[in-house]
Amino acid sequence: MKAKLFDYIDRDNFIFNLSGLTKLVCFICMTFSVMFSYDIRYILFVALLSIIFFRMSGVQFRQIKLMLIYVAIFLLMNFLLTFLFSPKYGTEIYGTTHEIFRLTSRYVVTQEQLLYQVTKLTKYASVVPLGMIFLLTTNPSEFAASLSRVGCNYKGAYAVSLTLRYFPDMIRDYQDIALAQQSRGLDLSKKEKLGVRVKNVMNICVPLIFSTLDRIELITNAMDLRGFGKYKKRTWYVAKKLRKSDWFSMLFGALVLAGSLAMSFVVNGSRFWNPFVA
């Protein structure tokens, strides 16, 4: 089942039909706009957009369920740890203290801290659907084609696409090897101590590396035999021409970024939105 996680499944809708380059540009613009700004109003706006895009892309929720759980755990940890290590950071930033309740003398819950942490949480949360859309709706080869068109070396670009092609195979290999080793008594379950488990995983990695090296030799030969690297350029079977919708989307991405910068520099005067100084 794990192998399915990164499998690209072709669909026909607005987001899927965009070129990989467009999606990369939009992803970078929107990510940067939320990473730069600490204005929760704007971040929520981008988060809303990313949810809308996610719905538009038609990616199934179950495809990303596992990933989402990991992200949620990470965010929760981050949230708690931030409070644990710097409970007064919010007041430092906003310069005021509106106490809500007091746990100990060090751990005081303030409106400022809460705003700061919730802002940070939404920041990460709004980027996640964007990343998912990018990963799951971009045909890796088509993306490689886009990269090479904007001037990247096509050999490098192709490496990306090959990695994605062989990743599921490697996971499958890993699972097979793991089973065979377990039948020899290698315990990977939680019953075993962590140290031993790490050592056992190492025992699986050795055959995995060797079988991967075999694969690499084979694929290199296959590519050589079919003329890979003959010329400085190559054409792409899956390349998409940039269409109106691509230009429009990139413009939209740029506007979102511009909006974020404008909010910071013009409206708020800093990266933070400070509702406490009226």
Next chain:
Amino acid sequence: MGQTEKKPVIEFEHFQFQYFSQAEPTLHDINLKIYEGEKILIVGPSGSGKSTIGNCLNGLIPFSYRGEVEGSLKISGVETKESNIFELSKKVGTVLQDADGQFIGLTVGEDIAFALENDCVPQAKMKETVRKVAEVVDMGELLKSSPFELSGGQKQRVSFAGVMVDDVDILLFDEPLANLDPATGKTAIDLIDRVWKESKKTVVIIEHRLEDVLYRDVDRIVVVSDGRIAADMTPDELMAANILTELGIREPLYVTAMKYAGITVTPEMRAGRLDTLDTEQVKEPLIRWDQAQQKKEKPAERPVILEARHLNFQYTKKRKILQDVNFQIQEGEMVSIVGTNGAGKSTLAKVICGFVTEDEGELLYYGESMKGQTIKERSRRIGYVMQNPNQMICKPMIYDEVALGLRIRGTAEEEIEPRVDKALKICGLAPFKKWPVSALSFGQKKRVTIASMLVMNPQVLILDEPTAGQDYHHYTEIMEFLKSLNDQGVTIIMITHDMHLMLEYTPHAIVISDGKKIGDATAVEILTNEEITGKASLKITSLYELAMKIGMENPSAFVQNFIGYERGTHR
């Protein structure tokens, strides 16, 4: 051939090649001419240099695998060492052995287009060519499929199309049958034949499964042995010349049968293919031989070591992998589990080993249910050997590798040593006890993996494709070794689609198709039953076809007699 007007496209002249990494040349004094439009089969045991010849043709030698070349090899009149791999790839299209590993693109269309992309062909023209070529290999409907959705045979068609887009003059197939089940292999040979006839290209096939390739016409067979050309003649002549068996290449079974019956094969019998064989000349002696064979009585019943009752298994709700599978395996049996890829035979092995748990039904070991036993507990009784030893070996030294299972179980080191010694001795690896694994050949590594299972004293050994990719010599070596293990009391279960293996070594065969057991009988009964072989993508054995062709009364009995005779005389 006598077709002097044809011009040679491949010319080896006193050609010699030595890999830099090796002390001795791999090819010696090769002289060989292949003419335009010919279909040539190159056979030879592993390590004979037949694959090296292939690599010389497509330019991997000397451009990827470095080494010293002497003499001359001209392709379409051009000296290869003065050419380069890209130019050669325009003349020689290579379909490699591993169809999965050479699948570069993410979809069928993309993979077929790969060579065109590298040639900077504009997209519109590329799509056009891809569509046309895909039609030729019957993959037109599947242009958008990903490699994970394709069967082994389909992947091979894609690689085939991928080299045909270049409009090459020479098509080179490196062991095209290695990973295919018998029926798919037959279709592959048909396809090669069709393309050869329609496009008038020169076709070179490197393969050791002689009988399967000879299912369709071949102009000449080149036999390679020890880096030299041992024979270069038509199939009919080759069958009449006693070279194959001497070199450890398996001749077609019907030819062996004729020889057992005391027939001197001559080129005039046209034994190159069963279709062309002149049965009038061989009919009498074969029937006489058949009648002279003693009927053997059935072996005595033994206790049942492994029994499956109503096994059901599914990964997802949609598709049932195993449906109500029942079987009994007796102690000391040698059993083959056969069926197409994806039929469920590997899953069945996984259920037996406890890698996955059955949804319904149960497995019994000597009548006692194995329900709830973990992989580790089961592995004490049932050993599992994977197809590729490189996927199993995780220690650099042979001794450590074999000892691993015992060390994990916390066995005392004093006890480990004698047990490892014993396992190594059984597997014929005792002299290599202190050697690193990397010094071994593929077949020896396979034995290391078997030794590392044997050290735990299992009563049952399950092997996944034990002889995949092995030539006749190594095949015999591995199988005779397994047979000797079996004689020492280990029950052996093999997952395979090698029909020779089934027929010769496993008196009992279980056939799985679409998750259901569709056959459970002697291998001879299975391989002479058209309904079962059809469903399971197997092939009727040529012995049966021979018997039918000469009109024997009981063709199955003839096959049984052949196997019995072979056991009696050769082992």
